[in-house]
Amino acid sequence: xxxxxxxxxxxxxxxxxxxxxxxxxxxxxxxxxxxxxxxxxxxxxxxxxxxxxxxxxxxxxxxxxxxxxxxxxxxxxxxxxxxxxxxxxxxxxxxxxxxxxxxxxxxxxxxxxxxxxxxxxxxxxxxxxxxxxxxxxxxxxxxxxxxxxxxxxxxxxxxxxxxxxxxxxxxxxxxxxxxxxxxxxxxxxxxxxxxxxxxxxxxxxxxxxxxxxxxxxxxxxxxxxxxxxxxxxxxxxxxxxxxxxxxxxxxxxxxxxxxxxxxxxxxxxxxxxxxxxxxxxxxxxxxxxxxxxxxxxxxxxxxxxxxxxxxxxxxxxxxxxxxxxxxxxxxxxxxxxxxxxxxxxxxxxxxxxxxxxxxxxxxxxxxxxxxxxxxxxxxxxxxxxxxxxxxxxxxxxxx
Amino acid sequence: xxxxxxxxxxxxxxxxxxxxxxxxxxxxxxxxxxxxxxxxxxxxxxxxxxxxxxxxxxxxxxxxxxxxxxxxxxxxxxxxxxxxxxxxxxxxxxxxxxxxxxxxxxxxxxxxxxxxxxxxxxxxxxxxxxxxxxxxxxxxxxxxxxxxxxxxxxxxxxxxxxxxxxxxxxxxxxxxxxxxxxxxxxxxxxxxxxxxxxxxxxxxxxxxxxxxxxxxxxxxxxxxxxxxxxxxxxxxxxxxxxxxxxxxxxxxxxxxxxxxxxxxxxxxxxxxxxxxxxxxxxxxxxxxxxxxxxxxxxxxxxxxxxxxxxxxxxxxxxxxxxxxxxxxxxxxxxxxxxxxxxxxxxxxxxxxxxxxxxxxxxxxxxxxxxxxxxxxxxxxxxxxxxxxxxxxxxxxxxx
Numbered sequence: 001x002x003x004x005x006x007x008x009x010x011x012x013x014x015x016x017x018x019x020x021x022x023x024x025x026x027x028x029x030x031x032x033x034x035x036x037x038x039x040x041x042x043x044x045x046x047x048x049x050x051x052x053x054x055x056x057x058x059x060x061x062x063x064x065x066x067x068x069x070x071x072x073x074x075x076x077x078x079x080x081x082x083x084x085x086x087x088x089x090x091x092x093x094x095x096x097x098x099x100x101x102x103x104x105x106x107x108x109x110x111x112x113x114x115x116x117x118x119x120x121x122x123x124x125x126x127x128x129x130x131x132x133x134x135x136x137x138x139x140x141x142x143x144x145x146x147x148x149x150x151x152x153x154x155x156x157x158x159x160x161x162x163x164x165x166x167x168x169x170x171x172x173x174x175x176x177x178x179x180x181x182x183x184x185x186x187x188x189x190x191x192x193x194x195x196x197x198x199x200x201x202x203x204x205x206x207x208x209x210x211x212x213x214x215x216x217x218x219x220x221x222x223x224x225x226x227x228x229x230x231x232x233x234x235x236x237x238x239x240x241x242x243x244x245x246x247x248x249x250x251x252x253x254x255x256x257x258x259x260x261x262x263x264x265x266x267x268x269x270x271x272x273x274x275x276x277x278x279x280x281x282x283x284x285x286x287x288x289x290x291x292x293x294x295x296x297x298x299x300x301x302x303x304x305x306x307x308x309x310x311x312x313x314x315x316x317x318x319x320x321x322x323x324x325x326x327x328x329x330x331x332x333x334x335x336x337x338x339x340x341x342x343x344x345x346x347x348x349x350x351x352x353x354x355x356x357x358x359x360x361x362x363x364x365x366x367x368x369x370x371x372x373x374x375x376x377x378x379x380x381x382x383x384x385x386x387x388x389x390x391x392x393x394x395x396x397x398x399x
Numbered sequence: 400x401x402x403x404x405x406x407x408x409x410x411x412x413x414x415x416x417x418x419x420x421x422x423x424x425x426x427x428x429x430x431x432x433x434x435x436x437x438x439x440x441x442x443x444x445x446x447x448x449x450x451x452x453x454x455x456x457x458x459x460x461x462x463x464x465x466x467x468x469x470x471x472x473x474x475x476x477x478x479x480x481x482x483x484x485x486x487x488x489x490x491x492x493x494x495x496x497x498x499x500x501x502x503x504x505x506x507x508x509x510x511x512x513x514x515x516x517x518x519x520x521x522x523x524x525x526x527x528x529x530x531x532x533x534x535x536x537x538x539x540x541x542x543x544x545x546x547x548x549x550x551x552x553x554x555x556x557x558x559x560x561x562x563x564x565x566x567x568x569x570x571x572x573x574x575x576x577x578x579x580x581x582x583x584x585x586x587x588x589x590x591x592x593x594x595x596x597x598x599x600x601x602x603x604x605x606x607x608x609x610x611x612x613x614x615x616x617x618x619x620x621x622x623x624x625x626x627x628x629x630x631x632x633x634x635x636x637x638x639x640x641x642x643x644x645x646x647x648x649x650x651x652x653x654x655x656x657x658x659x660x661x662x663x664x665x666x667x668x669x670x671x672x673x674x675x676x677x678x679x680x681x682x683x684x685x686x687x688x689x690x691x692x693x694x695x696x697x698x699x700x701x702x703x704x705x706x707x708x709x710x711x712x713x714x715x716x717x718x719x720x721x722x723x724x725x726x727x728x729x730x731x732x733x734x735x736x737x738x739x740x741x742x743x744x745x746x747x748x749x750x751x752x753x754x755x756x757x758x759x760x761x762x763x764x765x766x767x768x769x770x771x772x773x774x775x776x777x778x779x780x781x782x783x784x785x786x787x788x789x790x791x792x793x794x795x796x797x798x
């Protein structure tokens with residue numbers, strides 16, 4: 001492996017980044033809830049956002065600033081999503097950007113804004129403005145990762161170093177998950193930093209590909225929320241030739257894929273009430289798109305997720321999900337195994353010990369492997385199991 | 400209303416039908432599990448089947464017989480789906496048809512076959528053959544409705560009479576639901592009979608439209624199973640001119656819609672672990688297809704279903720589902736109410752008492768109403784709430 005994990009790393013591990021956070025008072029519970037990440041003057045930025053038709057104002061603003069300028073600051077709040085609050089939301093997102101720009105001496109278009117939390121509630125802008133003012137940016141920061149959390153049970157950070165043509169660069173990421181509690185808080189946010197020297201165009205290309213293979217393959221309850229955002233800042237402060245194509249981009253891509261997949265799996269495992277990570281591997285699909293659709297459909301089957309929770313090797317649920325995925329399935333060529341135990345071969349059930357299979361599923365990670373035998377494309381999707389605790393948490397009426 | 404419910408009616412209430420069932424020994428528990436329905440010589444038949452790519456052999460056989468002939472008998476077994484068992488399944492479905500044809504003195508192509516139950520297990524054909532032989536057909540039968548059940552907690556029968564141009568005809572239906580337990584048993588079967596005089600072409604047209612507005616709008620865990628079938632037999636034994644178009648077809652269509660919608664709601668309410676029926680009404684969509692997609696996406700949101708279980712008026716979950724439904728949504732024109740309490744108007748939250756809303760949701764039926772204000776099309780989808788009991792049942796490992 002090219003990659004070396006940096007234990008205890010954070011978004012400020014790559015050269016050129018500072019970050020900080022405060023408790024602005026947005027949460028019911030104690031804890032930080034507002035954070036800023038800032039890259040140096042040579043920073044390039046790329047972003048990938050929700051495909052939901054209901055888009056929160058911070059997302060629209062960030063998309064516009066990325067198209068206009070080279071943003072190098074991100075301001076993020078948790079607890080409130082600033083979504084579905086009418087025109088007030090547009091004004092509040094703009095104010096978060098202008099306050100941050102004022103504090104940091106930047107153009108407004110150099111600031112990106114992210115919000116996550118409850119839908120339909122306006123931001124308390126006095127608390128936000130005071131909070132932005134109070135944030136102190138530090139060269140070694142670990143608070144950003146916790147300030148962005150909503151119902152997550154732990155922070156998700158992952159940092160690696162990788163050698164690209166003789167130069168050691170660092171890539172770091174942090175994410176918050178869809179929690180599974182409070183769908184209105186089900187936003188996925190991820191932030192990546194690197195000190196690699198890379199063009200904006202290349203950074204954008206690499207990020208899009210990594211997101212498609214990682215965050216877009218995590219399914220907890222369904223599709224994207226109103227606020228989903230993945231943002232990648234590259235400080236361009238390494239002593240290397242700019243990455244833009246060829247072998248060096250390929251290595252960089254692999255490294256970013258590795259960081260994103262790690263974070264995606266952590267998000268799946270931290271689904272509320274979850275006891276297991278489920279990895280659905282689909283191979284032998286006719287196209288990449290069909291591989292992804294097949295993997296995601298199996299991973300989003302509530303019945304499959306409930307079966308995995310109960311250590312039930314109920315492969316029929318996976319086959320029924322494949323059949324309704326909308327892609328072309330040839331029953332006669334289907335192969336399926338769970339944790340390596342063959343259950344279906346050429347569309348015909350294979351005899352296996354249910355007891356042995358159930359024992360093998362009694363772990364923190366369950367692998368459902370499907371071979372469609374229709375082509376050469378593959379995809380992996382991640383999800384968590386469905387537990388009584390999930391229902392309990394999501395049905396609790398809270399006023 | 401044109402329609403009069405016939406209390407205690409069944410599939411044999413319309414003139415020209417006999418039915419019967421036996422306990423063939425397919426179930427672990429006692430109870431009937433094999434049934435035959437037979438119409439008279441003038442019977443016309445129509446069928447609508449699963450869109451799942453994995454199609455069980457009885458479905459393929461029934462589709463072929465409907466294309467070839469005028470089938471007038473249906474043989475149905477529960478407990479085992481005869482799905483995903485390789486070539487053996489094709490042979491077994493053919494044998495069920497030929498045994499039934501032999502018993503009744505029909506051509507094989509006059510018999511339709513339905514199976515529902517566990518996937519991946521071959522049918523015990525000796526039990527099936529003996530069972531078919533033992534079935535006694537009666538003019539007044541109520542056993543067919545229970546022989547087709549798997550994990551349903553009760554039979555679902557509904558019979559009405561309707562006056563079409565001065566002739567009183569009868570329409571009856573029975574269904575089994577998706578149970579929500581054992582996805583591998585999640586097949587939906589429905590059977591309809593009428594004594595109306597109607598052409599095959601018209602019967603087919605009416606059935607397709609009714610199914611789209613009823614059974615296809617019930618969502619429990621996702622889309623169709625490998626075995627879903629809705630079959631409509633018309634005995635043509637009334638003393639009326641054949642229905643084929645115009646006002647008389649329109650009235651007949653409404654009556655069939657009424658029966659199918661009634662059965663669809665019963666299926667939703669009988670979802671395993673369910674405590675409530677959820678009715679999602681979408682109006683103001685740009686097209687009929689968009690209305691249906693929007694209603695179904697909200698109804699299939701696990702988070703919305705869990706919120707309803709807990710009497711939580713969490714409208715943000717419905718809005719997020721609408722946004723990811725794939726149809727064009729204009730946030731600025733969105734209206735939403737739950738049980739008549741306005742929560743969102745022109746995309747802006749409306750103040751309401753959460754306590755009052757929660758109290759109003761503490762009933763057996765919860766209505767989520769959405770107006771998109773993008774056009775004139777509407778649709779209704781039905782589902783049940785998501786409960787801990789659902790997870791408990793579906794995760795129970797059973798060998």
